[in-house]
Amino acid sequence: MTKPSLDTTRAQFAAGHFIRVVNYHSTPRSDAAELERELEGFARDYAPVTLDDLDRLFETGTWHKDKPGLIPVFYEGYRNSATVAAPLCEKFGLTGWFPIATSFVDCDPEFQEAFARSHWISLVEEDKQGGRIAMSWDEVADLSTRHVVFPHTAHHEGFDTVLDEADIRREVVESKAALEAVTGQPAPAFVWLHGSSYGQSPLHDRAVKDAGYRYQFANTMIHRVN
Structure with missing residues (x-):
């Protein structure tokens, strides 16, 4: 775990850097003890960030908690995100943020390894054992x-490979509709493969905005879509 010094954290907080985002991908059970230690440390030094907390920060420009916020992000929709990472977040009172490649979840378990290997989704040996690699829709709900x-798009795509209106509808719009049908609530955010920033492509920015997302996650910041 990368742990900034207390002085560094105070300086960042004073400068208005209110939220730390930590990215994870597969969280196999064999690494659960290490993940548990990390999340326990984060829970000690940071405050959890719910969607309401993030909305309030962007609406008011003020962070309302006495510690900086922590958003642990678990990418792709691995089944172990639901069975390993989420319970550990709950153990320590953290809100996890889970960007889902919806077609990965939708894929027949028999073909999920092939899907992962052809769509930039990294696997460890444990991922390939025991059936599903991706979480089920029931687990998502x-x-x-x-x-x-x-x-996290439908097929784990970057904006550089989503080139026309049909591609945009599939990756930006239909992925949102699929999640919302299962969860019964609006999908608030979006993220491209490679964590591309809002503002790089007017065509793709407009698609994200028109789809009704409030936020776009990127490698260097969380963008408020407007």
Whole structure:
């Protein structure tokens, strides 16, 4: 775990850097003890960030908690995000944020390894054992009752490979509709493969905005879509 010094954290907080985002991908059970130690440390030094907390920060420009916020982000929709990462977040009172590649979840378990290998989704040996690699839609729905789930495109695509209106509808719009049908709540955020920033392509920015997303997650910041 990368742990900034207390002085560094205070300086960042004073400068208005209110939220730390930490990205994870597969969280196999064999690494659960290490993840548990990390999340325990984060829970000690940071405050959890719910969607309401993030909305309030962007609406008011003021962080209302006495510690900086922590958003642990678990990418792709691995089944172990639901079975390993989410319970550990809950153990320490953290809200997990889960960007889901919706076609990965939708894929027949028999073909999920092939899907992962052809769509930039990294696997460890444990991922390939025991059936599903991706979480089920029931697990997605259950996760959404306690955490934040949102699309990571449909097929784990970057904006540089989503080139026309049909591609945009599939990756930006239909992924949102698929999640919302399962969770019964609006999908608040979106993230491209490679964590591309809002503002790089007017065509793709407009698609994200028109689809009704409030936020776009990127490698360097969380963008408020407007």
